[in-house]
Amino acid sequence: MSQPEPPASLPRYLAEGIPKQNVETLHDVREYVDALIEYREEPVDADELPDAVEPVDRDDDEMGTIVKEKVKCGDETYNCASENLSDMYGPYLYRYYREGGKLTSEYLGKP
Incomplete structure (x- = not known):
């Protein structure tokens, strides 16, 4: 299996930096991104x-x-x-x- 290609919309600094992270950090990044998406999508009070x-x-x-x-x-x-x-x-x-x-x-x- 080869490393997946980043989406074209991903800024270059992320596309180059994310693959350099270890698995534990990648899991942390995924949790952070999921939480950030949830925060942005929630209704505004x-x-x-x-x-x-x-x-x-x-x-x-x-x-x-x-x-x-x-x-x-x-x-x-x-x-x-x-x-x-x-x-x-x-x-x-x-x-x-x-x-x-x-x-x-x-x-x-x-x-």
């Missing part, structure tokens, strides 16, 4: 989300929590710049999840 979002119940196998959110466009002269939700754009769907130790959001489109 409501108290971690922005105040003006509404969680959406959706049959989705993706990581994180999907919410409806109203947004500002960034132009301070527009009505959406106020804190009044009725003046903001949307709602739009966003997925909130953890990545690199931070809460991240991803735009998914209109509901």
